[in-house]
Amino acid sequence: MIRVRFAPSPTGFLHLGNVRTALFNYLFAKRQGGKFILRIEDTDRERSREEYRQALSEDLLWTGIRWDEGPGVEGEYGPYLQSERLEIYQSYVNRLLDQGKAYACYVTEAETEEMKHLARLEKRPPRFDNRGRFFTAQEIAERKARGIKPTVRFKIENPMLRMHDLIRGEVKFNLDDMMGDFVIQRADGSPTFHLAVCVDDALMKITHVIRGEDHLSNTPKHILLLEAMGFKPPQYGHLSLIHGPGGEPLSKRLEAVSLREFRKRGYFPPALANAIALLGWSPGDNREIFTWQELQQVFDLARIGKSASIFDPHKLDWVNGQHLRSLSDQDFVRLSAAYLKEYKKLPFDEKQVLKLLPVFKDNIERFEQLTERLEILSEEFSYEDEALLKTPQAKEVLQAALEVLPSIPTAAESGYEAFVNALKPKVKATGKNLFMPIRLALTGKEHGPELKRIFPILAFENLKKRFERALSLN
RNA sequence: GGCGCUAUCGUCUAGCCUGAUCUAGGACGUCACCCUCUCACGGUGAAGACACGGGUUUAAAUCCCGUUAGCGCUACCA
Numbered sequence: 345m346i347r348v349r350f351a352p353s354p355t356g357f358l359h360l361g362n363v364r365t366a367l368f369n370y371l372f373a374k375r376q377g378g379k380f381i382l383r384i385e386d387t388d389r390e391r392s393r394e395e396y397r398q399a400l401s402e403d404l405l406w407t408g409i410r411w412d413e414g415p416g417v418e419g420e421y422g423p424y425l426q427s428e429r430l431e432i433y434q435s436y437v438n439r440l441l442d443q444g445k446a447y448a449c450y451v452t453e454a455e456t457e458e459m460k461h462l463a464r465l466e467k468r469p470p471r472f473d474n475r476g477r478f479f480t481a482q483e484i485a486e487r488k489a490r491g492i493k494p495t496v497r498f499k500i501e502n503p504m505l506r507m508h509d510l511i512r513g514e515v516k517f518n519l520d521d522m523m524g525d526f527v528i529q530r531a532d533g534s535p536t537f538h539l540a541v542c543v544d545d546a547l548m549k550i551t552h553v554i555r556g557e558d559h560l561s562n563t564p565k566h567i568l569l570l571e572a573m574g575f576k577p578p579q580y581g582h583l584s585l586i587h588g589p590g591g592e593p594l595s596k597r598l599e600a601v602s603l604r605e606f607r608k609r610g611y612f613p614p615a616l617a618n619a620i621a622l623l624g625w626s627p628g629d630n631r632e633i634f635t636w637q638e639l640q641q642v643f644d645l646a647r648i649g650k651s652a653s654i655f656d657p658h659k660l661d662w663v664n665g666q667h668l669r670s671l672s673d674q675d676f677v678r679l680s681a682a683y684l685k686e687y688k689k690l691p692f693d694e695k696q697v698l699k700l701l702p703v704f705k706d707n708i709e710r711f712e713q714l715t716e717r718l719e720i721l722s723e724e725f726s727y728e729d730e731a732l733l734k735t736p737q738a739k740e741v742l743q744a745a746l747e748v749l750p751s752i753p754t755a756a757e758s759g760y761e762a763f764v765n766a767l768k769p770k771v772k773a774t775g776k777n778l779f780m781p782i783r784l785a786l787t788g789k790e791h792g793p794e795l796k797r798i799f800p801i802l803a804f805e806n807l808k809k810r811f812e813r814a815l816s817l818n
Numbered sequence: 819g820g821c822g823c824u825a826u827c828g829u830c831u832a833g834c835c836u837g838a839u840c841u842a843g844g845a846c847g848u849c850a851c852c853c854u855c856u857c858a859c860g861g862u863g864a865a866g867a868c869a870c871g872g873g874u875u876u877a878a879a880u881c882c883c884g885u886u887a888g889c890g891c892u893a894c895c896a
Contacts, residue, residue, distance in 0.1 A: 353896050388895055453894060460892085469820045470892060495894055512823070513835095522821050522892070530894040537896050561822055561891035584824070585889070593889075619830095622845090626831055630844040649831075652889060656829050659846045669859080706859045764855075779856030791858045 346378025347551050350404075350411075351541070353385040354396035357602040358403045360655055361556065361586045361594045364620050368583060369554050370409045371621070371643035381548060382414030384425045387540050392427075403603040408613050408636055413548075421548040426540050433535035436543050436573060437496055437528060445572045446528060448494035449476030450487040453531075472497075472524030496529035498538075498569060505564045510552070510581030511648055517564045526565055538565050546575035554581045554645070557652075581645060584652040586623055591654060601655065610683055610711025611660070614639075615667035619660040624649050633666045665709040673702040680704075683711040684718075692721040700801050703793040717792065720802075723809070725788040729780075733814050737773050738781035742815045744770040745782065749808060760796035785814035 350366040352358065358366075373380040382404070386392035401415065413419030423429060440446035451472075460470040476497060479487075503519035528539040535543075545553060545566075560582045570577045586594055594601055606616055614636040621639055622632060625648050634642065668676065680701050684690045690697060697718065704717050719725040732738055748766040753759045771778065783795060786802065802810070 351896090355896075385896060391895075456894085464819060464892095467819055471820085515822075517822075519821095527894050532894080534894085536894070541896090556890090557823065558890055559896090562896095582823085587889085589829090591888085622830065624830090626844095628832070630832075632830095632845060651824050653831085654829060656846065659830060662846055665859090708858095768855080774855070776856050781856095783856065789857085793858075794854085795856080 345551075346373055346376045347381060347549050348373045348378060348554060349381040349383050349545070349548065349550050350409075351383040351385050351544075351555075352400055353388060353391075354393060354400055355388065355391040356396060357604050358400050359594050359603065360601040360620065360623075363403070363407060363603055364586060364623060365554065365556055365583060366404060366409055367407070367617055367620055368625070368643075368645070368648070371640055372552065372554060372645050374640045375643055378551075379412040380409070381419070381421075381550070382411035382417075382424060383544060383548070384415060384427075385537065385540065386425060386427045387535055387537065389427075389534070399604070403607075406607060406613055407603065407617060426535075426544065429540070429544070430535070432547070433529075433540055433543055434533075437535070437539065440498065440528070440572060441496065443572075444499075446496050446498045447477055447525075449497040449525070449527075450479060450484055450492050450494050451476040452492055469521045471522065472526070474524045477525060493531040495527045495531050497525040498528050498565075498572070499525055500568065502568075505567065507563060507567060507580065509560070509563075510554070510579055510645060511584075512560070512582060512650060515560070515563075517561075519564055519568075522561070523565070528569070538562065538569060542566050542569045542573065542575075545578055546570060546573065550578050552581065553578045554583065557582045557584050581648075583648065584624060584650055587652060587654045589655065589657065594655075600657075608687065608712070610713070611664050612667050612679065612711075615664040616660070618667065619663040622659075622663070623653050623655065633663065633670075661709040668708065668710075669706055671705065673705065676705045677701045680711050680714055684714060689715045689718075692718060696721055696801075700798075703797045703801070707791070707793050717789070720787040720789070720792075720798070727784055727788050727814075727817075728790050729784060730817060733781060733784055733817050737777060739815065741767070741771050741773055741778060741781045742785060742811050745785075746808065746811050746815070749804065749811070760799040763799070781814070786810050 348369040350369050352362055352366075370380050372378075382401075384397055384400075386397070397415075404411070411417055413421065414424045418424075437446065441448070456472055459473055459475075463470045463473075477499065500519055500523070504517075505519065506514060506516045509515050526538065527536050529535055544550075563580055563582075567577045588594055588601060617636060617639060618632075618634050621634070621643065625643065627634075627642050627644075628647055671679070677698055681690075681694075681698060684697075700718070700721065701714070704714060708714060708717065727733060733742075744767055745763075748763065748770070752763045752766065768774075768778075773781075779795070780790070783792065784790065786795070786798060786807070792798070799807070
């Protein structure tokens with residue numbers, strides 16, 4: 345049974361990169377009939393916040409990612425909050441201590457800093473020199489007397505290590521060039537990330553760890569630790585990182601790429617997942633649009649690329665537009681109405697709105713654009729090009745429109761045709777000169793759905809009002 | 819600085835493992851045209867890339883080495 349996990353720390357809102365990691369884990373598990381576990385890494389008490397923990401669950405759910413085990417879905421390997429697993433970590437630290445695989449280290453943080461600084465100046469690898477391992481009983485007693493609290497460090501015994509990465513292939517490390525004995529428990533008694541991750545991955549029976557490339561260099565530590573504790577390490581796969589439009593690394597502070605923001609801008613979750621999956625993964629044929637179900641069927645870890653990529657908001661818009669277009673009118677109305685309600689952008693008569701919504705299905709790329717489009721229901725919308733409506737040519741068109749209107753059956757789409765036919769002989773304008781004034785008068789916008797669809801929805805009263813209003817401009 | 823990862827159109831990518839079918843395919847974006855008595859939607863087309871330098875080979879985007887660049891790690895953050 346394949347078991348994967350997504351293990352965020354609740355120190356900010358989830359962004360595109362986080363979600364991609366979660367998504368790839370999820371898709372991989374689903375495809376193989378495995379389990380997806382959510383674990384919250386909140387060992388950093390300073391920066392972790394409950395508010396972010398909540399947000400992160402909501403955002404994942406919104407995206408369509410459901411966990412088989414995790415907060416709120418208790419399984420047999422819980423608890424799934426690291427802050428509730430402290431005794432477990434402690435017991436493993438004790439065991440490593442007893443077995444002599446780790447030791448209490450009385451070197452202070454300041455000393456460590458100093459030694460790395462020096463190493464750097466001398467162009468040696470900037471690493472801890474393991475001095476704490478060799479302190480005499482007397483030195484330790486002295487330091488204790490000075491009130492120094494020890495950390496616990498893991499002893500690196502065998503520095504040569506090679507691993508097979510699911511995405512990168514063979515990777516070799518020589519730990520001597522990289523690091524010395526590393527801290528697994530802080531002076532305040534709390535476990536470090538490395539210890540907690542290893543204990544949890546082992547105890548939660550995680551088989552595949554798919555995470556960001558920023559952890560690739562941490563992996564040797566994890567393999568060593570796991571082996572020292574008597575566990576078989578999981579298979580690792582390291583995903584390349586995503587960068588922002590300017591090529592900058594993604595950060596939790598960057599609002600433009602936070603999930604919250606995408607939600608607010610009115611993206612359709614399966615489309616967002618589709619677009620995110622295309623970042624670093626491709627099916628191999630030229631297909632690009634996948635439903636949520638299809639994605640789970642075709643996703644393949646082996647087809648993930650190794651190079652970092654830049655997120656392109658334009659492409660996301662396009663993918664989203666494609667998804668919207670393939671929705672049924674019913675679904676489109678349901679989804680878009682839900683969006684408008686959530687963001688309180690429904691200041692108009694709801695029945696009227698529901699009738700109008702399908703008209704926009706082929707025109708918008710995300711729900712947020714509906715806000716503007718719906719302004720045509722308002723009596724007081726503004727005109728994108730007011731000057732055009734003031735030209736004598738436009739006035740002539742509007743005047744004629746008012747004259748023919750009463751004799752037209754406006755309730756049907758065919759009414760629009762009749763309207764145009766009646767109008768044409770009365771005015772000089774044709775083509776764009778004829779239709780742009782009408783479009784502007786009716787909708788206020790230069791772009792939008794076909795006029796023949798709007799026509800019957802507005803109906804006689806509204807049509808008349810709108811033409812009159814546009815005509816009164818000067 | 820040390821170590822590691824990466825390198826195909828502006829962007830996302832296919833091709834690379836298993837060299838010849840690649841005068842490098844698709845998509846977004848851009849531009850042009852078509853559809854539509856208007857704009858958008860849709861359709862067709864154009865411009866646009868193998869980072870650089872060496873090797874190996876009859877043959878290299880594809881294999882090897884080096885250079886350069888970007889990114890990551892180098893925390894008692896995760």
